[in-house]
Amino acid sequence: MLRSSLSAFADRISIPARRRSGPLTFTPNRIKVEILAGLTVALALVPEAVAFAFVAGVEPLVGLYAAFIVGLITACFGGRPGMISGATGALAVVMVALVAQHGVEYLFATVVLMGLMQIAAGVFKLGKFIRLVPHPVMLGFVNGLAIVIFLAQMTQFQTAPAPAGESHGPFNMLHGTWMSGATLYMMLGLVALTMFLIWATPKVTKIIPAPLAGIGIVSILVIALNIPVPNVGDMSSIKGGLPPFHMPQVPLNMETFEIIFPYALILAAIGLIESLLTLNLVGEIKEERGGASQECVAQGVANTVTGFFGGMGGCAMIGQSMINIKSGARTRLSGIAAALFLLAFILFGSSIIEQIPLAALVGVMFMVVIGTFAWQSLTIMRRIPLTDALVIVIVTLVTVWHDLAVAVVVGVIISALTYAWNNARRIDADIEETDDQKIYKIEGPLFFGSAEGFSELFTPNTDPDNVIVDFSRSRVVDQSALQAIENLAAKYESVGKTLQLRHLTHDCHRLLNKAGQLIVDSDDDPDYGLAVNYNVKTGAFGGGH
Structure with missing residues (x-):
């Protein structure tokens, strides 16, 4: 626009329509x-x-x-x-x-x-x-x-400016x-x-x-x-001489x-x-x-x-x-x-x-x-x-x-708050379910604005024993997102079920490392990101595909 x-x-x-590709001669x-x-x-x-x-x-x-x-x-x-x-x-x-x-x-x-x-x-x-x-x-x-x-x-x-001492905001010049x-x-x-x-x-x-x-x-x-x-x-009068050097007194x-x-x-x-x-x-x-x-x-x-x-x-x-x-x-x-x-x-x-x-x-x-x-x-x-x-x-x-x-x-x-609000509503998941596992394919960015919506996507009590969260179509952005993942893992741990995190991006991998929650060699998954498991017994993230 x-x-x-x-x-x-x-x-x-009247700026000429033709643009010059190089410097003007x-x-x-x-x-x-x-x-x-x-x-x-x-x-x-x-x-x-x-x-x-x-x-x-x-x-x-x-x-x-x-x-x-x-x-x-x-x-x-x-x-x-x-x-x-x-x-x-x-x-x-x-x-x-x-x-x-x-x-x-x-x-x-x-x-x-x-x-x-x-x-x-x-x-x-x-x-x-x-x-x-x-x-x-x-x-x-x-x-x-x-x-x-x-x-x-x-x-x-x-013929004369506004009287001194009177204030009319930015329209003072009109008075x-x-x-x-x-x-x-x-x-x-x-x-x-x-x-x-x-x-x-x-x-x-x-x-x-x-x-x-x-x-x-x-x-x-x-x-x-x-x-x-x-x-x-x-x-x-605008008459004067060359500006003299003057050290502020x-x-x-x-x-x-x-x-x-x-x-x-x-x-x-x-x-x-x-x-x-x-x-x-x-x-x-x-x-x-x-x-x-x-x-x-x-x-x-x-x-x-x-x-x-x-x-x-x-x-x-x-x-x-x-x-x-x-x-x-x-x-x-x-x-x-x-x-x-x-x-x-x-x-x-x-x-x-x-x-x-x-x-x-x-x-x-x-x-x-x-x-x-x-x-x-x-x-x-x-x-x-x-x-x-x-x-x-x-x-x-x-x-x-x-x-x-x-x-x-x-x-x-x-503009930033509007963007955050709009993206917070974009979080969703495509669900694939078999007899022994359930896959949540997350859509949209996971950040502070969408963390609550992310948590509402899951049903730990009724899910099978093996649950996979696929982030190939999502991005984990900030600490609020990491906390949301931790809270989700804790919920599945409390009901004795296994949670796997797949296709986390390299930047998410760095965030998890920086937070001390994940220690995995960054070359484990060089092409498309890391597949990370959450071990419900130890309460920690671990590497794996």
Whole structure:
């Protein structure tokens, strides 16, 4: 289901249907596409980095430096060419409490520790566990993130944010002072014009990325006609110098560690989850696999360096990644170009960039929202299992209401419990009976969820003296399963009957050995597993065929 949704998404953002089997060749045209895509991303990064810095309670340059450093390092060494990383709202909402209570220096120390944790996750290849995230969770993730991106744009239609001290949950940004009258109508009109230009440009020319064309045309129109609408400069000045090396000014003691460790752990988890899910999403579109551990290390190195250069840290950005892919980028060059353009804006081009109307950038992000939301998930709800549909909805809501990490954990837990419940009902047995023996051919996995159903299959009191339990079509998974087998053997022992276990798999053999219940040479049955007898007189398992 996810693949079909992503295929449809790829079609909507005009990704070429033909895939390349090998690395792209850097022809002049390819270089031009990558650089223009990077420029488009950099223009959209500026207001987001500034906005997320405000959310975290730090200066705008702290967000811009993070966007530059994290973006550059992950573009060079990340696990998926074409992905864009930078300062994100998912991390900013966690940072704000730390900054408010302890100050920005503790934030820098936390970002360094966060990066070290992410490097460790990559070194120990923990990124592979992202495979445990089911497809419905992925769909809920992209839908929730699309809604979060949409809500984040609402602040651009306000003249003042929500009053300090008031809390309205994730919809706090909706309680500010709204624009009205001609200013609001002009903003909406320019947003609609930008969206139209992004939609229409590919039909006219593909020389210039559609988002860049939309931003450029609307900016020229606003400047030429002197239209009074908010621009990037109204948020804050983005002018600055090169990010200086800065050792976090915090005491190096256990008290500091106790303060920053919980925040670092949460930030590392959120950053890796969002980055790895974005990695998979971009990978589905580009038909690429792998790179999870490499992405973890790259994110960790980027955040560690950022913490030492006065940045707020960051992770992969699905919105900017989709802008990059939509603009035709497929290599690392686009991400590197985006970071360098962003640095150039900070050093030299602030006066120009600050004139870009926010409406143009909002229009770009609205098109990202339309492209990111898995619309097909709405149509498949009635054709997929009810639990999968609930997972999509729950993950979407939790992503919007709380944060991505909690949403993914909730989705995985629900999916895992549903899987366990469904498999618990699959345990059954085909029974063959003769005058002197009875064979139970077990069907389905034997684990904690099915152990009780397994026990109910047997009738020790009425069975013949010789009973065989055949596991050739089953698997013994965990300690609960081993205990169920022991309990069954004890029941047959109590009525003076013989129980034989056949065709136990090699992994079950290892489990029994580890539990100290079975000592048999693993070569006894190399082709199909071990046939194991339970001796009712000694109360122990023994080898045999």
